[in-house]
Amino acid sequence: MDQIKLSAHSLNLYFGEKQILKNINIDFPENQVTSLIGPSGCGKSTLLRCFNRMHDLSSDARIDGAIKLEDLDIYDKKNSVTEIRKRIGMVFQKPNPLPKSIYENMSYALNIHQFPKNEIPKLIESALRESYLWEEVKDELKKPAVKLSGGQQQRLCIARTVVLRPEVILMDEPCSALDPISTRKIEELIISLKKDYTIVIVTHNMQQAQRISDKVAFMYLGELIEFGSCQDVFQNPQNELTKNYVGGHFG
Amino acid sequence: MKKSLFHFLNWTVLLGSTILVCLFLGIILFDIFSKGVSSLSWKFISRPPTQGMTRGGILPAITGTLWLTLITTLFAVPFGIACAVYLNEYAKPSVLTGIIRASIRNLAGIPSIIYGLFGLALFVQALHLGTSVLSAGLTLGLLSLPYIITTTEEALKRIPDSMREATLALGATQFETIKDVVLPTALPGILTGVILTLSRAAGETAPILFTGVAFYINGSATSVNQEFMALPYHLYMLSTQHQSIEQVRPLAYGTAVVLIVLVFVLNIIAFYIRFKQRTQQ
Numbered sequence: 367m368d369q370i371k372l373s374a375h376s377l378n379l380y381f382g383e384k385q386i387l388k389n390i391n392i393d394f395p396e397n398q399v400t401s402l403i404g405p406s407g408c409g410k411s412t413l414l415r416c417f418n419r420m421h422d423l424s425s426d427a428r429i430d431g432a433i434k435l436e437d438l439d440i441y442d443k444k445n446s447v448t449e450i451r452k453r454i455g456m457v458f459q460k461p462n463p464l465p466k467s468i469y470e471n472m473s474y475a476l477n478i479h480q481f482p483k484n485e486i487p488k489l490i491e492s493a494l495r496e497s498y499l500w501e502e503v504k505d506e507l508k509k510p511a512v513k514l515s516g517g518q519q520q521r522l523c524i525a526r527t528v529v530l531r532p533e534v535i536l537m538d539e540p541c542s543a544l545d546p547i548s549t550r551k552i553e554e555l556i557i558s559l560k561k562d563y564t565i566v567i568v569t570h571n572m573q574q575a576q577r578i579s580d581k582v583a584f585m586y587l588g589e590l591i592e593f594g595s596c597q598d599v600f601q602n603p604q605n606e607l608t609k610n611y612v613g614g615h616f617g
Numbered sequence: 618m619k620k621s622l623f624h625f626l627n628w629t630v631l632l633g634s635t636i637l638v639c640l641f642l643g644i645i646l647f648d649i650f651s652k653g654v655s656s657l658s659w660k661f662i663s664r665p666p667t668q669g670m671t672r673g674g675i676l677p678a679i680t681g682t683l684w685l686t687l688i689t690t691l692f693a694v695p696f697g698i699a700c701a702v703y704l705n706e707y708a709k710p711s712v713l714t715g716i717i718r719a720s721i722r723n724l725a726g727i728p729s730i731i732y733g734l735f736g737l738a739l740f741v742q743a744l745h746l747g748t749s750v751l752s753a754g755l756t757l758g759l760l761s762l763p764y765i766i767t768t769t770e771e772a773l774k775r776i777p778d779s780m781r782e783a784t785l786a787l788g789a790t791q792f793e794t795i796k797d798v799v800l801p802t803a804l805p806g807i808l809t810g811v812i813l814t815l816s817r818a819a820g821e822t823a824p825i826l827f828t829g830v831a832f833y834i835n836g837s838a839t840s841v842n843q844e845f846m847a848l849p850y851h852l853y854m855l856s857t858q859h860q861s862i863e864q865v866r867p868l869a870y871g872t873a874v875v876l877i878v879l880v881f882v883l884n885i886i887a888f889y890i891r892f893k894q895r896t897q898q
Contacts, residue, residue, distance in 0.1 A: 418786060425709040452788035462779040465802055474797070475787035526787065 368395030370436075371564040372417060372454075372534050377431035379412060379421070386412050388588045390431070394534075394581075399556060399565045401575040401596075404585035405616065410568045411459075413585070414536050417566065418454040419447050435534065452479055455527035456536040460543050461519035463511035463526075468503050471511045471522060475530050489529055497525035498555055517548025524555060528563075535559065537567040541574065553578050572612060576600055584608045649877065653870030661871055670833065670855070671864055675872055677834050681750065681845035682879070686819045688754025688841065689761055693818075694811055696758075697765030698800075704766070705773040706795055725763040730823040732760045737827040751841040753829035757818045764817070768810025772803040805894035809887045816883035820876060822849040832858075848876040 372394040379387040387409050394400050402410040412421075419440060421427040433440050440450050452475075464471050472490040481489065494500040499521045503514070511522055520540055527535055537556070541549040556565060556578050569575050575582055575596070582599040584592045584607070592599060592608040603609040610616055664674035708714045736756025746752045776799050784794045800807075822830075831844040832854060855869035856862065 420782065420786065423785075423791075448788040448790055450788075451786055456782075456786040458779060458782060458786075460779060462777075462783040464780070464783055464798055474784065475789070478787070478789050478793055523783075530787065 368398065370394070371396040372566070373434050374413075374416070375432040375434065377413075377416065377429070377433065379409075379416060380428045381424070382426045386588050387416070390590050392583060392590055392593055394564055394566055396564050397560055397562070398580035399560050399567060399578050400581040400583060401579040402566065402568045402583050402585060403570075403572070403575050403611070404591075405611065406570075408585045409588040410585050411538050414456075414538055414566060414568050417534070417536055418451050418456050420456070422447060452530055453532050454534045454536060455530060455532035457520070457523050457527055457538070457540050459539045461516055461523050463514070463519050463522055465510070465512060467508050468511050468514070468522060469507040471526050472529055475526065479530065493525045493529035496528055496559070497521045498551060499525055515548070517544050517551060520544060520548065520552060521555065524552070524559075528559070532563065534564045534566065537565065539568050539570060542570065549574070572600075572614070584611060586611070646877070649870055649873045652867065653872075653874035656867040656871035657874060662875065665835070666833065666868075670859065670868070671861065675846075675848070675851060675868075675875065678846040678848045678851040678872065679875065681830075681834075681847045682819055682849075682876075684750050684841075684845060685754050685757065685825065685847055686815055688751060689757040689818050690811075690815060692755055692758035693761040693765055693814075697762050697811075698769050698807060700762070701766045701769035701773060702795060702800070705770050706791070706799065721763045721766050725767065728823075729760060729821055730826075732756055733824040733827045735759070736824060741828055747842060748827075748829040748831075748844055749842045750829055750845040753825040753845070753847075754841075756824045756828045757821060760821065760824055761814045761818045764814040765811055768814070769803075769807050772806030772810065773799060775806060776802050805890050809891050812883050812887040812890075816880045816887075819883070820849050820880055822847075822853055825850060848872060848879070852876065 370393045374390050374392050377387055377390040378385060390413060402414060404410050415421055416429065416433060417440070421429065429441065435450070435453060438445060438450075440454075464474060466474070469490065472493065473486055476486050476489060491500060491504075494503065499518065502518060503509075503522075511519065514522060520543075524535075524540070541552050544552065553574065556567065559565060560580075567578070579596040582594065582596050583590055584599060584603075584605075586607050592603060592605045594604075598604075599608060600612050603612060661674040662679060663676055665676050667673035704714060704718065708717075733756065736752060736759065740746045740752035740755050741748055746755075780798055780802065781794050784798050785791070789797070825847055829844050830847050830850040832846075834844060834846050852869055852872045855865045855872060859865050
């Protein structure tokens with residue numbers, strides 16, 4: 367049986383009066399890639415953002431139920447949100463490098479979490495290597511990160527997350543703003559990262575979900591409809607809605 | 618045919634209005650500069666007035682205005698930016714913040730003479746600061762606050778949320794996010810607003826009238842609790858209150874030129890910052 371890394375228990379989320387997520391129960395196994403799929407507006411990005419408490423700043427968001435990182439209840443007031451976000455990193459839909467140099471983008475998080483100064487350059491190099499970016503940027507680490515291509519920026523954002531050695535990496539449609547070649551590089555990167563990290567990825571792209579996932583969760587109108595191995599969900603879906611969606615009949 | 622004639626008329630009316638406005642501005646500037654430039658000299662800006670202000674320069678008025686602007690800056694800029702950061706980054710949207718925002722916008726519309734009266738009541742009398750450059754600077758600071766808050770908030774609004782999310786997702790606190798990312802990125806926009814506000818404040822007369830500006834001071838102000846001279850008031854006084862107005866008219870025009878140049882320089886700096894920001898993106 368797989369080791370469970372991250373899990374949601376009877377999770378409900380409301381924006382004001384409107385209920386966006388309805389009684390979500392899901393377990394993400396360690397060192398696997400789980401894709402969240404479903405039509406636009408089904409709540410998959412909203413669910414993803416629950417896992418690192420990104421809804422904390424929206425004043426009208428209300429959450430009940432529990433999310434656990436192993437045994438740690440991440441919505442427990444006792445636990446520091448910054449510590450949780452250090453353990454659960456996130457990569458966004460549009461690459462969002464800071465308006466600083468490549469090196470500063472990498473060192474920022476290390477500095478605020480007070481990693482020893484003399485270890486920082488080594489940590490940065492190894493994270494950039496893991497993200498297949500080192501060879502492309504090693505001679506121009508002082509260059510502004512916004513000067514990189516879109517695909518390079520997104521790999522920098524992944525490297526920036528990886529450098530903290532999180533346990534889980536959340537990805538919100540990380541390839542939707544990229545061309546096919548950059549997309550393939552990111553997909554290879556995701557597959558190589560799963561030996562060290564638990565990855566949860568939101569994607570619109572069925573082929574992508576099939577290429578990279580171990581598990582797939584299909585959501586519809588705020589509910590988790592079907593959750594299983596990639597092969598089961600795509601080849602042998604149990605639910606009629608899932609069958610129609612993965613068959614391309616709506617979406 | 619009819620349509621194109623209509624368009625042509627439209628276009629000429631718009632262009633005509635623009636030219637008319639520029640023409641007025643040009644005439645005013647030409648008038649002031651042509652009459653004032655003769656009295657400009659190094660002595661004019663480096664000497665105090667002499668012989669009942671019919672001779673000499675305007676040095677105390679220049680230093681007084683600089684003093685005043687400095688105090689206004691020290692008071693209004695930190696408070697204004699802090700208030701804007703609170704409103705835009707921390708305050709949850711509610712009826713209360715709506716009221717605060719509306720009040721700030723309304724404050725910007727209050728006539729400056731009212732600020733003068735308020736400054737007289739609060740700083741000069743209630744807080745016993747006397748008529749002084751400090752009282753006047755604080756009064757101008759109050760006048761500047763709503764503009765600084767509004768322009769800073771606009772600058773902060775232009776920072777996309779994705780930038781804030783980037784550092785928050787790395788485990789930065791909200792304060793670190795504001796300090797390290799939001800404020801540095803918004804800085805050019807904030808600076809532009811601050812400089813334009815200060816250049817407006819430097820030219821104000823009414824708020825300093827009751828709070829510390831003086832007709833004539835022998836020498837420059839050396840401490841913040843003294844009265845002071847200021848360029849706009851000096852100009853007002855030379856052109857309306859002096860016993861021999863005809864005689865000092867060139868000096869009045871010279872003062873106007875100095876004040877306009879000072880404000881122009883500030884505006885050009887603001888323009889340059891904005892230009893640089895645009896070309897960087």
